Structures are given as structure tokens and as C-alpha cells.
Amino acid sequence: MTALLEIRQLGKRFATRAGRAPSPWVIQDLSFSVAEGEFLTIVGPSGSGKSTLLNIIAQTDTATAGDVLFRGTPVTTRDPRALKPGLERRIGYVTQDDNLLPWRSTLDNVLFALEVQGTLDQASRARAMTLIHAVGLAGFEHYYPHELSGGMRKRTALIRTLVYDPPIILMDEPFAAVDAQTRTQLQADLLRLWDLGRKTVIFVTHDIAEAIALGDRALVLSKQPSCIAAEHMIPIPRPRNVSDIFALPGFAATYEKIRAAVQ
Amino acid sequence: MTDIPASMADVSGSGAGSRKLLIYGGRLALTLALIAGWEYGARTLGPLFFAPPLATAERLWALAISGQMLADILATLRVAVAGFAIAGIVGVILPFLLRRSARATEAIEPAVMFTMGIPKYALAPWLILWFGIGDMPKLVVVTLVVFYIVFITTFAGIRGVDRRLISMARVIGASERRISREIIWTSLLPFFFTGLKIAFPRAVSATIVGEFLVSTEGVGRYIEGARQVSDTTGVFAGVVIALALVLTINAILNAIERWALRWRPVERDMEL
Numbered sequence: 001m002t003a004l005l006e007i008r009q010l011g012k013r014f015a016t017r018a019g020r021a022p023s024p025w026v027i028q029d030l031s032f033s034v035a036e037g038e039f040l041t042i043v044g045p046s047g048s049g050k051s052t053l054l055n056i057i058a059q060t061d062t063a064t065a066g067d068v069l070f071r072g073t074p075v076t077t078r079d080p081r082a083l084k085p086g087l088e089r090r091i092g093y094v095t096q097d098d099n100l101l102p103w104r105s106t107l108d109n110v111l112f113a114l115e116v117q118g119t120l121d122q123a124s125r126a127r128a129m130t131l132i133h134a135v136g137l138a139g140f141e142h143y144y145p146h147e148l149s150g151g152m153r154k155r156t157a158l159i160r161t162l163v164y165d166p167p168i169i170l171m172d173e174p175f176a177a178v179d180a181q182t183r184t185q186l187q188a189d190l191l192r193l194w195d196l197g198r199k200t201v202i203f204v205t206h207d208i209a210e211a212i213a214l215g216d217r218a219l220v221l222s223k224q225p226s227c228i229a230a231e232h233m234i235p236i237p238r239p240r241n242v243s244d245i246f247a248l249p250g251f252a253a254t255y256e257k258i259r260a261a262v263q
Numbered sequence: 264m265t266d267i268p269a270s271m272a273d274v275s276g277s278g279a280g281s282r283k284l285l286i287y288g289g290r291l292a293l294t295l296a297l298i299a300g301w302e303y304g305a306r307t308l309g310p311l312f313f314a315p316p317l318a319t320a321e322r323l324w325a326l327a328i329s330g331q332m333l334a335d336i337l338a339t340l341r342v343a344v345a346g347f348a349i350a351g352i353v354g355v356i357l358p359f360l361l362r363r364s365a366r367a368t369e370a371i372e373p374a375v376m377f378t379m380g381i382p383k384y385a386l387a388p389w390l391i392l393w394f395g396i397g398d399m400p401k402l403v404v405v406t407l408v409v410f411y412i413v414f415i416t417t418f419a420g421i422r423g424v425d426r427r428l429i430s431m432a433r434v435i436g437a438s439e440r441r442i443s444r445e446i447i448w449t450s451l452l453p454f455f456f457t458g459l460k461i462a463f464p465r466a467v468s469a470t471i472v473g474e475f476l477v478s479t480e481g482v483g484r485y486i487e488g489a490r491q492v493s494d495t496t497g498v499f500a501g502v503v504i505a506l507a508l509v510l511t512i513n514a515i516l517n518a519i520e521r522w523a524l525r526w527r528p529v530e531r532d533m534e535l
Binding site for chain 1: 425427428430431432433434435436437438441445446449526527528
């Protein structure tokens with residue numbers, strides 16, 4: 001069976017500025033693959049090129065070496081002008097910042113994706129409303145982003161991507177900027193939504209506990225130039241209760257193994 | 264749920280009413296002080312140097328009922344608004360076109376900045392040579408004056424757009440047209456309105472200066488006619504009309520701006 005997404009010997013270095021030493025490799029010889037319906041978490045120290053990796057997969061940035069294969073077909077390009085961000089709507093990307101449009105209400109931000117894709121109809125609108133209810137945003141449909149709390153903005157950004165149902169969703173530390181309590185709530189929300197559709201998710205984080213709580217499998221990135229330092233299956237059965245994930249059997253051992261691999 | 268939406272936490276207190284009262288009271292007091300100073304100036308310096316407020320008011324009334332005021336206002340507005348509109352449209356469209364091509368921007372931007380230095384009013388005699396003494400020379404001056412303001416503010420607005428929003432829209436699958444129309448246009452609206460509010464008084468001023476030089480009608484023509492016969496009251500009345508004109512249009516622009524930017528945090532949150 002071919003993997004849904006495969007990364008082969010990926011390398012990235014940024015353009016060297018005139019008069020400076022050649023810029024170092026941010027990512028080098030990085031390979032992994034993701035299966036259909038898998039929830040993959042990637043743990044790495046800050047500055048390990050996690051965001052760069054997701055930018056390359058989402059095609060908002062070019063790779064310097066290697067290939068990204070989508071269902072077995074190479075989709076990489078070296079030419080920044082030939083990039084196809086979101087690769088024809090098959091790759092959703094939930095970034096660190098919520099990037100909500102400040103002039104659109106919660107509902108209109110969620111509908112934005114459907115509007116630009118020309119798929120806004122009775123059924124998709126109903127789907128948007130279902131998602132809004134599912135993450136507890138009912139009653140806030142007509143609020144502007146600046147009127148929402150950080151956690152609510154994260155939820156809006158999350159369902160804006162879920163609503164158009166891309167086969168792969170990339171998440172770049174989406175819950176890093178919220179307080180611990182809200183984060184646990186958001187993680188639980190995410191797992192509940194994921195359980196409904198079992199989308200393929202690549203979730204990047206620097207938080208080991210988060211990587212274990214959410215993922216089927218966790219990859220550990222090394223420091224720069226980053227490549228895969230370790231791979232761990234998460235032996236904790238689903239559905240999982242995120243709020244007492246620490247107490248579940250298997251957590252402590254996995255945590256120790258990952259922590260040892262993260263330098 | 265632990266989340267408390269920001270707007271719920273922000274309880275708008277009863278202080279809002281008294282605050283408004285204070286502002287309007289302050290404005291009224293300032294206006295009265297200005298008129299008192301005006302009256303004092305007229306009494307100490309004489310009506311030739313300082314037309315008294317009452318005489319000015321009487322003149323305004325006379326102009327209003329004779330219909331001359333409306334005719335002059337319409338003549339001035341005709342040129343000011345036409346120039347404002349042409350310059351506004353070109354000044355917005357050009358930066359949007361330049362956005363698509365870094366090379367075209369590099370080629371054109373220096374030329375725009377360079378020609379900005381031309382003293383527009385000094386062109387008037389030359390323009391009269393070309394276009395005669397109709398609306399055209401004034402229109403050209405007004406258009407040039409407004410164009411640079413709108414162009415520069417729009418350009419600054421486009422450069423200030425949050426790149427992350429554009430990147431997000433591209434990933435979702437938005438077309439470049441959609442991005443221009445919604446994300447860039449909406450993001451630069453505050454800049455655009457700032458440009459318009461700076462530009463409109465200048466458009467009126469430019470028209471009036473143009474009318475000093477050559478015209479048979481308009482507020483500027485009236486002021487210049489009064490000046491030639493040492494009719495200081497007429498000059499003051501003309502200036503008051505010009506002022507009222509600018510204030511009225513600015514109020515309209517403000518209302519449009521408030522409507523177009525209704526999604527922004529309310530003024531209370533934006534206080535410095």
C-alpha cells in the first residue's frame with residue numbers, strides 16, 4: 001500500500017545573503033511517510049525546522065533537495081513561482097497564528113473556505129454550523145475575531161480547515177499560545193473531531209505530552225540540520241481522555257523514551 | 264468552558280454618556296471661544312482687517328437667499344469632486360496593478376516619487392495656455408494634488424497587509440483576484456480613508472486657488488472678487504463657505520468609513 005504522503009531525503013537551506021558564509025542546512029536527509037487516516041505527531045526542540053518542514057509540505061515554501069510524494073506522485077518543485085499552496089485544496093494547514101480575517105465573523109471565517117472554493121451551498125453551510133456547535137462556538141457565530149478569546153479563535157481556525165475536508169491536515173503548534181487548561185480542552189475537542197472523520201493529520205509540537213496524547217505515532221526531530229532522530233508508536237488505546245493522559249499505562253515509558261531522544 | 268469572550272468581559276459602563284457630553288461641551292466651548300476671539304479681533308483692528316462675525320453672518324445669509332452661494336458651491340464642487348474622483352480611482356488602481364509585478368513597481372515608483380516634487384500650482388499658467396480658461400486647468404491641478412496622496416497611502420496600505428493572511432488564503436485555494444479584492448482591499452481601507460480625508464480639503468483648496476487665477480464662478484472666484492474691492496467681509500464669508508464645504512464632506516467620509524470599518528474594535532478599545 002502506498003503511503004498517502006511520503007517525504008524522501010528532504011533538504012532545505014535558505015538563500016545565502018551576499019557577503020556571508022553559505023547558510024546552513026535547516027533540514028537534511030529527512031524521510032518519513034504517513035498512512036491514510038493516521039495521526040502523526042512530530043516533536044522537536046524549537047528551531048528544529050518544524051515550521052519549515054510543514055511549509056514545504058503545504059507548498060508555501062520550496063525544498064532545496066528531496067521529494068514530497070502525494071499518493072505516490074512527486075509534487076515538489078524548486079521554483080517558488082510554481083508552488084501550489086495547499087496543493088489544490090488537498091492539504092489543509094492550521095498555522096501557529098489563527099490568521100482569522102478580522103472583518104469576518106466566526107461563521108463567515110468558517111464559510112470563507114467554502115466561498116473561495118465555490119462549494120458554499122445548503123449542505124456545506126449546515127456542515128459549518130455542525131462544526132461550530134461541535135466545538136462550543138454556538139452563540140458566537142456573529143462575533144468578530146477580536147471579540148473572541150484565544151481558545152475560541154483557535155477553534156474557529158481549526159474548523160475553517162476541517163469544513164472543506166482536505167485529505168491531509170497539517171498543524172503547526174496550533175495550541176502553543178493558549179493557557180494549559182484551554183489547551184487540554186482544545187486537545188480534547190480536536191481528538192473528538194478527529195474520531196468522527198479520522199483524517200490524516202501531521203501535528204507538530206515541542207510538547208512531548210501533547211505528542212503522546214494526540215498521536216498514533218510520534219517522530220522526534222533532531223537539532224539542525226533536522227532529520228528523524230527517533231520514531232515511537234504510541235501504545236495508548238483510543239478513545240483517550242486527554243485530561244488524565246499522564247495516568248494512563250504506557251504514558252510514562254513513552255514519555256521517557258521520547259524525552260531521551262529530544263536533545 | 265473556561266473561555267470568556269473579550270467582549271463579555273468588557274462591560275461598557277455608564278461613563279460613556281457623560282464622556283460624550285464632555286466632548287460635545289468641549290467642542291461648543293471651543294467654537295464659542297473662537298467666535299469671541301474673532302469678534303475681539305474685529306473690534307480692535309477694524310472691519311477692513313477683520314470682518315466682524317455678525318457682518319459675515321449677514322453676508323452669508325444674503326448670499327444664501329440670493330442663490331449665489333449654491334451656484335458658487337456647485338461650481339467649486341464640480342471641479343473638486345471630479346478631480347478627487349479621477350485621482351482617487353487612478354491612485355487606487357495603479358498600486359493594485361503594480362502589486363502584481365515587482366519589476367513594474369521598480370520602474371514606475373521612482374517616477375511617481377520624482378514627479379511628486381513638481382509644484383502643481385505653478386503649472387496653472389502653463390495649463391491655461393493649453394486648455395484655456397474653462398474647468399480643465401483647475402481639474403488637472405486638483406487631480407495631480409489628490410493623486411499623489413491617494414497613491415502613496417494606498418501603496419503603504421498594500422505593503423502593510425499581513426502576509427500571513429494572504430498565505431492562509433492561498434492554501435485554502437483563494438484566487439489572486441479574490442485575495443486582491445477581499446484581503447488586500449479590506450486591509451488597506453483604513454489607509455485609503457486616511458488618504459481621502461487628507462486629500463479632500465486639498466482638492467477644495469486647489470480648486471479655490473485655481474479659481475483665484477482664472478474663473479467666472481465658484482467660491483474662489485467670489486473670494487478673489489471681494490479681495491479686489493477690499494470687501495473683507497466677502498473674503499471671510501467665502502472662507503466660511505469653503506470651511507463648511509470641507510467639514511460637510513469630511514463628515515460624509517467619516518460616516519462611510521465607520522460603516523466600511525464596522526468590523527474593527529470600537530473606538531473605546533483603540534484609545535491611546
